[in-house]
């Protein structure tokens with residue numbers, strides 16, 4: 605086999621995996637669009653973690669928010685839920701590569717009890733935010749922080765917002781305290 609064949613084969617597998625990630629996420633209520641790394645670090649700083657919290661990412665994608673949180677605060681418990689199989693497998697690989705302990709589970713976030721959460725990261729779509737708001741009203745303990753990238757909870761005011769650059773303009777990170 606020629607080196608060129610190996611490169612072409614590798615590229616074809618890579619394109620196939622990306623197409624698979626996009627296609628599977630079309631059927632979910634939020635597609636796989638990872639938070640850019642610069643914004644990931646800003647989100648973790650915005651969460652102002654103390655270091656011993658239980659931290660969730662619902663719709664965790666490739667686990668990057670949890671990996672960065674765990675690197676910055678090794679004492680936290682980091683748990684993520686991701687429903688798309690190829691995204692989940694990619695996330696497991698990145699967690700393994702990072703060397704930090706993050707629990708990523710292939711599970712529907714709407715069916716996951718999150719009453720032990722101290723902090724929850726979200727980057728979803730308006731419909732999912734509405735459904736999660738109802739779930740959080742029933743489950744979250746008072747004082748739980750919820751940090752949302754770009755999307756708002758309907759009828760609930762954030763305690764703090766922070767603009768982050770996006771394309772030619774900007775969008776907001778929002779901190780809600782339940």
Ligand SMILES: C[S@@+](CC[C@H](N)C(=O)[O-])C[C@H]1O[C@@H](n2cnc3c(N)ncnc32)[C@H](O)[C@@H]1O
Pocket residue numbers: 629632633634635636637638639661662663664665666667668669685686687688691711712713714726727728753
């Ligand atoms: C916009 S991405 C955000 C990924 C990650 N949180 C980040 O900020 O980089 C949303 C993710 O939610 C996942 N997702 C959508 N519906 C879901 C569900 N019901 N349960 C678990 N994951 C879901 C999608 O597969 C996608 O990877």
